[in-house]
Amino acid sequence: xxxxxxxxxxxxxxxGKDVELRCDPISGHTALYWYRQSLGQGLExxxxxxxxxxxxxxxxxxxxxxAERTGGSVSTLTIQRTQQEDSAVYLCASSQGLAPYEQYxxxxxxxTVT
Amino acid sequence: xxxxxxxPQSLIVQKGGISIINCAYENTAFDYFPWYQQFPGKGxxxxxxxxxxxxxxxxxxxxxxxxKSAKQFSLHIMDSQPGxxxxxxxxxxxxxxxxxxxxxxxxxxxxx
Numbered sequence: 001x002x003x004x005x006x007x008x009x010x011x012x013x014x015x016g017k018d019v020e021l022r023c024d025p026i027s028g029h030t031a032l033y034w035y036r037q038s039l040g041q042g043l044e045x046x047x048x049x050x051x052x053x054x055x056x057x058x059x060x061x062x063x064x065x066x067a068e069r070t071g072g073s074v075s076t077l078t079i080q081r082t083q084q085e086d087s088a089v090y091l092c093a094s095s096q097g098l099a100p101y102e103q104y105x106x107x108x109x110x111x112t113v114t
Numbered sequence: 115x116x117x118x119x120x121x122p123q124s125l126i127v128q129k130g131g132i133s134i135i136n137c138a139y140e141n142t143a144f145d146y147f148p149w150y151q152q153f154p155g156k157g158x159x160x161x162x163x164x165x166x167x168x169x170x171x172x173x174x175x176x177x178x179x180x181x182k183s184a185k186q187f188s189l190h191i192m193d194s195q196p197g198x199x200x201x202x203x204x205x206x207x208x209x210x211x212x213x214x215x216x217x218x219x220x221x222x223x224x225x226x
Contacts, residue, residue, distance in 0.1 A: 042219045045216075103160075103214060
């Protein structure tokens with residue numbers, strides 16, 4: 001079946017603009033995660049959705065970052081008033097929401113803020 | 115307590131050699147330890163995983179060794195090949211916690 005897809009694959013934006021990044025999880029997966037990966041760095045957890053529960057937003061770096069998940073499926077990560085330090089690859093992952101919680105990652109969106 | 119510490123940051127190994135990456139954790143509630151492999155331009159993908167009730171798990175050239183008392187686990191890649199060049203992340207989570215904690219990653223380069 002289809003894996004996790006993300007769009008766009010690349011996004012170049014000017015400092016101060018808002019951007020929206022989209023994630024389509026694997027069908028039937030109840031859990032969805034967003035991570036940020038700066039060049040050559042590890043995975044920084046941003047936010048996590050599980051079913052109808054309130055999202056875990058503990059990793060969002062500032063109030064310029066927000067995410068929503070509509071109908072328990074597609075998710076959008078929004079970054080307002082982008083800054084150059086927001087430049088990174090944004091990765092989305094989904095899982096069945098059952099132990100052992102194996103996560104399936106999308107290919108990521110490379111965001112460049114000029 | 116929620117950290118997973120991974121070393122080394124980068125590793126260069128000759129083709130045919132053994133690549134070893136180490137991880138340590140603090141939280142004894144962790145009971146699932148996956149390794150993810152990431153190639154440039156791609157998202158990470160699950161490579162191999164282990165539960166703490168076994169000390170070793172082998173899949174082809176990849177082996178996880180697990181030391182529960184020391185709270186350490188490691189990935190061994192036997193007969194390393196240039197195609198194994200990638201970034202490897204160790205991770206951990208508990209049976210009731212679906213938020214995986216990742217190590218900072220190891221960039222592995224296998225010399226041809």
